[in-house]
Amino acid sequence: MHPDVKVEDLRLASAMLKQIRKKTSAAGEDLLSYLIDIASAEADERVRAMQSEIKGRLS
Template sequence: MIQTYRADIRGARMDQPSKMENLQFAQGILRELRQKAEADGEKLLTYLIDMAYLEASDRIRAHWIGTHEHESRRAKG
């Protein structure tokens, strides 16, 4: 089957998740894994997963701030 790809105005494929979507997906999976590891009493594993979760959260926040700063600069002209 041949697949055709549509591009949005920035040239990214519309059928592929964005960086933000990938980060949010990873964050959600890490949250679930952390809860399971904690429930099983796996302290070290819980800690390591928590560190990865916090890193994903920081990157989401940084991406969000960068996007909104860019938009506010454009609005100011």
């Protein structure tokens, strides 16, 4: 998979997770909300790492 496509897919996944987290939090599902937060943070971190890697290749 092309790195740019993967970054966009991860951004989409993170955005979706944040929406789901709002719903689980509103439903009082604290543990599930926490786990979704972790997954969202991991997706965001992967985006940052991949963008840094892509910039490194272009330099």
